[in-house]
Amino acid sequence: MNDELIKTLKYLRMPNLLSRWDEYLATAQKGKLSSVRLLEQIVEDELQCRQNNACERRLKQAKIPEALVMETFPFDRQKKLDKKKVLSIYDAFDFMDKSQNIVWLGPTGCGKTGLATSFLVEAIRRGAKGRHVFFPELLDELYASVADHSEEAVIKRYVSYDCLLIDSC
Numbered sequence: 001m002n003d004e005l006i007k008t009l010k011y012l013r014m015p016n017l018l019s020r021w022d023e024y025l026a027t028a029q030k031g032k033l034s035s036v037r038l039l040e041q042i043v044e045d046e047l048q049c050r051q052n053n054a055c056e057r058r059l060k061q062a063k064i065p066e067a068l069v070m071e072t073f074p075f076d077r078q079k080k081l082d083k084k085k086v087l088s089i090y091d092a093f094d095f096m097d098k099s100q101n102i103v104w105l106g107p108t109g110c111g112k113t114g115l116a117t118s119f120l121v122e123a124i125r126r127g128a129k130g131r132h133v134f135f136p137e138l139l140d141e142l143y144a145s146v147a148d149h150s151e152e153a154v155i156k157r158y159v160s161y162d163c164l165l166i167d168s169c
Contacts, residue, residue, distance in 0.1 A: 016049035017042060058124045064132045064165075070118040078111050086115065096123060096163060113167055120165045128162035135168050 001021050009018040017024070028038055059067060070090055075083040089095065095102060102119065104112035117132070124130045138158075145151040158164060 014046060016046050020045065055125055055127075058129060059121070062120065062124060062130045062132055064117060064120065066117065067121050068114045068117040069121055070115075073111065073114055073118060081111065090119065090122065093122065093126065096128065116165050116167065120163055123163040129160070130163035130165065131158070131161045132165045132167060133158075135166055138166060 006018065009015075024038065024042055027033060027041075028035075033041060070087070075081060075086075089102070102116070104116055106112055120130045120132060141154060142151065145154040
């Protein structure tokens with residue numbers, strides 16, 4: 001690959017194509033794919049790479065202290081929790097389309113944060129913009145915004161999230 005092509009791919013922000021160039025050339029030389037199919041594969045790979053990068057970026061911006069997932073939730077230790085009902089809500093994942101809230105209530109250590117975080121992580125993986133915030137931090141930020149008259153901007157920022165997790169700590 002020549003320097004001009006490298007420069008062009010960097011300019012176009014196509015790092016996946018740049019890193020896999022030799023692999024694509026080898027595939028083309030072996031004749032495993034038609035020209036059209038090879039180009040489709042390159043475009044699909046680039047799209048997948050960009051979607052993965054966007055998801056990773058949204059996960060970082062969400063400021064989740066620990067990215068917990070439903071697959072590792074210890075349902076066996078939470079006897080009073082209706083696993084079937086929780087998984088039904090999680091699998092359907094239509095609460096966001098319906099603009100519904102989910103509130104997890106229970107004593108300390110029963111898994112509220114783990115469940116809520118797994119829902120937030122899944123929402124972000126599905127393309128939503130999300131944020132995790134501890135309730136005391138949210139209150140501090142709101143009180144500070146009243147003091148400096150920026151409450152409208154702060155509220156606008158929190159309203160802009162598709163999925164907002166307010167954690168009681």
